[in-house]
Amino acid sequence: MYINVESFKDVSVCVVQSDYRHYYDYVTYIWASESPLDTTACLHTVTFPASYLLHASTPGHYCLLYFSALRHSVVGYSQQFTVS
DSSP states (O other): OOOOOSOSTTEEEEEEETTOSSGGGOSEEEEOOSSOSBTTTTBOOOOOOGGGGGGGGSSEEEEEEEEETTTTEEEEEOOOEEEO
16 A cells, blocks of 8 residues: 655554544554655555554454544555454
């Protein structure tokens, strides 16, 4: 998943059920790091602590939303994935 933002300091990664209606319907979220994994390609990685994912353990379809607090909008999303 690629998103186009100037800075990652205001971006959160949210786990939502795939039938979400609003980004406030998130199951959990974490702020993205400002430090890139690969400075050449500007790749970032986000790791959710296990305790953050307890609510996402319900079987179903989910996706990741990339939300910019600065823009007050969703700036990207992932493909749907299944938790079984």
